[in-house]
Amino acid sequence: MLEPAPFFALENISKHYGGVHALRDVDFECSRGSIHAVLGENGAGKSTLMKIMAGVVQPDEGRMVLEGAPVTFPNPSAANRAGIVCIFQELSLMPELTVADNITLSSPPRRFGFIDSRAQRRCSEELLARIGCEDINPLSRVSDLPLSRRQMVEIAKALGRDPKLLILDEATSALTSADVDRVYRMLFELKARDLSILYISHRMHEIEALADRCSVFRNGRHIETFAKGARSRDEIIGLMIGREIEGQFPAKPRRPRPASLITIRDLSWESRLNGIGLEAGRGEIVGLGGLDGQGQKELLLALFGVLRGVRGTVTLEGEPTAASSPKAAKSGRARMALVPEDRKSEGLILSMSIADNIAMASLDRLSHGMFMDPGRTRLAVERAIEQLRIKIGDAADPVSTLSGGNQQKVVLAKWLATNPDVILLNDPTRGIDVGTKQEIYRLMRALTEEGACILFYSTDYEELIGCCDRVAVMYDGRIVRELEGDAITERNIIASALNIAEQPETAHV
Amino acid sequence: MSRTADMTITPRGLRLRPDDKPVVFAAGFVLLILLVGTGYTLYTQGSAPLLQPQYLVQQLQVGSFLGIVAAGLMVVILLGHIDLSVPWTLTAAAMMATAVGGPWAIPAGIAIGLLVGIVNGLGVAYLRVPSMIFTLGMNAVMRGLMVAHTGGFAPQTAATDLMQYLAVSRIGGVIPVALLVWLMVSVAVVMILTCTTLGRSIYAIGNRERAAYLSGIDTNRVILIAFALSGAAAGLAGVLLAGYSTKAYQGMGDAYLLPAIAAVVIGGTNILGGRGRYLGTLVGVILIVLLNSVLSIMQIPEAGRQIIYGCVIISMLLVYGRGARVNG
Secondary structure, X not given: OOOXXXXXXXXXXXXXXXXXXXXXXXXXXXXXXXXXXXEEOOOOOHHHHHHHHOOOOOOOEEEEEEOOEEEOOOOHHHHHHOOEEEEOOOOOOOXXXXXXXXHOOOOOOEEOOEEOHHHHHHHHHHHHHHOOOOOOOOOOEHHHOOHHHHHHXXXXXXXXXXXXXXXXEOOOOOOOHHHHHHHHHHHHHHHHOXXXXXXXXXXXXXXXXXXXXXXXXXXXXXXXXXXXXXXXXXXXXXXXXXXXXXXXXXXXXXXXXXXXXXXXXXXXXXXXXXXXXXXXXXXXXXXXXXXXXXXXXXXHHHHOOOOOOOEEEEEEOOEEEOOOOHHHHHOOOOOEEEEOOOHHHHHOOOOOEHHHHHHHHHHHHXXXXXXXXXXXXXXXXXXXXXXXXXXXXXXXXXXXXXXXXXXXXXXXXXXXXXXXXXXXXXXXXXXXXXXXHXXXXXHHHHHHHOOOEEEEEOXXXXXXXXXXXEEEEEEOOEEEEEEEHHHOOHHHHHHHHOOOOOOHHHXXX | OHHHHHHHHHHHHHOOOOOHHHHHHHHHHHHHHHHHHHHHHHHHOOOOHHHOHHHHHHHXXXXXXXXXXXXXXXXXXXXXXXXXXXXXXXXXXXXXXXXXXXXXXXXXXXXXXXXXXXXXXXXXXXXXXXXXXXXXXXXXXXXXXXXXXXXXXXXXOEOOHHHHHHHHOEEOOOEEHHHHHHHHHHHHHHHHHHHEHHHHHHXXXXXXXXXXXXXXXXXXXXXXXXHHHHHHHHHHXXXXXXXXXXXXXXXXXXXXXXXXXXXXXXXXXXXXXXXXXXXXXXXXXXXHHHHHHHHHHOOOOHHHHHHHHHHHHXXXXXXXXXXXXXXX
C-alpha cells in the first residue's frame, strides 16, 4: 500500500474530565485530499477529539504532528492560524450581528485601522457564492435567518479562514436536503483542491455518500480505521457497540403490561416534537432512546409544563391534563417530578444548603399555612438522606460541597419528598460513578414496585437495556420504534436510532 | 497544657459562616466611626457627645425611616432585582396620606405604596421587563402624577396627629415610637425570610431562578409579593417621614434610595441576589446614619463628606467581594 504521508497526526492522545476518560491513548491521522468520517456512539470521544484538534481543549497526554512537525494549540486561534478550522455542532454565530460581520469576525478587512465594510461585504458575497448561497444577503442579521441558512453562513465563515483541514461536527443536522446537496458538492470541490476534511455524522447514508475512509470510536478509544466499502453497515454498528457489559441492573419483573397511567397522544411542539404517542403505566420504566437531541428532552419538559405552545393531549389517570407550569405538574391529581438535564444549574441551587435543596420541591407539605414547620422539615430531610444514603457532613453545608453522585441523589431526594406518581428522568446518571449509578437503578426499580411510573431518558444504551421494561426510540421528534422485552437490544436501539430503515431523503427535515 | 488546648479550640468556636462576616465587619466599622468621632470631639471640645445615649437614640430615630425603606428593598435585592421607584413611591404615599387625612391617612399611604409595588411586581414578573428599567419608569410616572396632583408646589395639607405621634413621640420621653415601628417591620421581615415558604422561595429564586421554577415554585407570584412588600415599606416610610416633618413635600424621598441600597449591600446582601441576612441590613443602616452624622459633626465640608462616604461604600464591598471569591 502506498499511503501519502499523513497531513495531521495525533499520537497517544489522552484526555480525562475528572475521573471520566474521554479519550484513551488515541492514535489518529488524516491525509490531504480525502474526506474522513468519524463514527461512534454518544460519548465515544468524537467531539473531544475534534476539540483537541481545534485547540478548544488541551490533551492531558500525547502529541500532535502537523505536516511532520510537532505542534501544540493553546487556543482555537492558534489552530486557525495553522489552517485547522472547525464547524461545531452548536452554532457559533453572533445572532445580533450581520452575516458579513460574522463571516469576517476573526480578521475583518481593515482600512486606516477601521473595518472596511465594503470589502467585508464583497468578501462575504464571494464566500457565500462558493457554497451556492447567493440568496443570503450579507447585510441581514443572523437572527433573522432560519436555522438551515445560519448553518450555511457558519460554513461560509469557516471557508473564509482558508482552511487546510476542515472539521465538520454534525454540520448537516439542521440543513434542508437542497442545502445538503450543496454542501456535498462543496466538500467534493474542497477535496479536489487537496484539503483534508474530517466529517462527523450519525447519518450512515451521508457517510456512505461522502467518505473515503471511516474511523470508529468507542469509549474514548480509536477502534478501527478502514476504507469506504470495506465494512457493511452491520459490521460498522457492531464495531460501535462491541463493548464489555459492565454494571449490574436489578432484575426486571416479568408481568403483563399494566393499565396506562399516563397517555400521550399527538404531542407536538414547534419543530422539535412531531406527534408523539406513548403510554406508560404504574410499575413500569419506559426508556426514551435515540441519539442526542431527537426531542427526548423536549418531551420531558413538555410533560412537566415548562414549554409553551405544546399541542396534543396528555391524559393522567384517564383525565386530560395540560400542565401549565412545574407547580401545576407536581400538584396535579397524579403528581409529576422531573430530574432535569443539568443538575448544577437546573436541578440544584448549589450555594444553598443540602437541607434547603431537599425541601425545595415540597415546601407546601412542610409548612402550616405560610410558615415552615422546622421539625417536620428536619425529619423529612433526615429521612431522605437515610433513604438515599447520601454521604454528607452536615445537612447545613452547601450542596456544592458534595460529589456529583451525591448531588444527583439530592435532586432525587428533593422529588421523592413530593411522593410523585410519574417520574421523568433526564439522563440522571450522566457523569456519575458506577456505584451510585447502580444505587439509582435499584432505586428506580424500588419506586416502580411501589407504584410509580418512570419515563427514563438516557444517552447510555446499556442503561436503557438494563433498566427499562420498554424503550421508545426517538428520531427527529417522533417515536420511530417501541421495543419491548427481549427486543431491547443494543443492535435494535442503534438501528432505530440511526433510522436506517428510513429513506435517506426524508432524513433531512 | 489545658490552657493551650482551650486556645486551639476557641478559633473554631468563633469561626464565622460566610454570611456572618459582613455583619461583623460592618459592626466593627460602626464602632470605628464612633471612636474616630469621639476622638475628634475629645480633641476639639473635650467632651464625648457621641457616646451619650440621647445622641445614639436620636440617630436611631432618624435612621428608622431609612431602615424601613432598606428592609423592603432588601427583599427585592435578595431576588436579584432592584426597586428604583422608592423615592417617588415614598413621596406619593406621604402626599396621599396628608391629602386623605383623618383615620384613613396611614392606610391610604401604605396602600399607595402597596399599589405601586404590585404594579412593579406585575411588570417584572409577568411582563419580564428588567426591574431596573420598570421601576425607574414607575418612579417617573409617580413623580408626574404627584406634580399633577400638587401643581408642582408643596401640598398645603398637614400630617395627622397619629402620623406625627408615630414619627416624633417618645414613649416615656425615651424610646422613639418610630424606632418601635422600625423594630416591628424588622421582626416581620426576619420572620418572612427565615420562617416562611415565601422566604425560602425568595432565596431560591435569587440564587437560581430556573432551578426554583423547575422545583415547582411559583416564581412569578413570589416576585410579585416581594415587590409589593418593598412598595408597602416605602409607603410606610413616607407616612412616617411626613409625620416627622408635619407635611409632605416634593422630592422628600430623593435622599433615601441610594443610602438604602448602600445599607443593604454593606450589610452583606449580594446585589445579584440569593445571599444576605437581615441583621446585616440593620447594621448597614446604622453605619450609614452614623457615618453621615459623624462627618457633619467633624465639620468636614460637603465635598469631602461625599468623597469619604463613597470611598467607605466601595472599600467595604471590595473587602466582601474578595472574601466571596475565596469562598466560592
